Amino acid sequence: MNTWMRILDASTAVSSAVEGAEQTAPTWLALLMQFGVFIPIILIFYFLLIRPQRKRDKQMQEMRNSLQVGDEVVTSGGIIGIVVSIKEDTVVVETGSDRSKVRLKRWAIQSNETIHDED
Secondary structure, eight states: OHHHHHHHHHHHHHHHHHHHHHHHSOOHHHHHHHHHTHHHHHHHHIIIIIHHHHHHHHHHHHHHHTOOTTOEEEETTOOEEEEEEEOSSEEEEEETTTTEEEEEEGGGEEEEOOOOOOO
């Protein structure tokens, strides 16, 4: 009788393990439902954070590329001056009443205060 009990216990353990495996095995639909929650979150991050930042970066790059001699600029450090010369990646800015000249990288230009007529 003892052996029959062991066999019965072993068979029920195997059958319950198979049933448990069937219940916990995710189907493609369940997997899609789990990861489908992240898709709207990713889209929200893209449209609220990433896309506007890229647009601002593009506008800043266009502003820096359109600098002209004589433009009044503000640097990221707060220096205000007039562009004296422009090279490939550097700009020479004249500041103050004593006309000090400072050489800056283009990326340091924060804004162009000069308004150009678009004729």
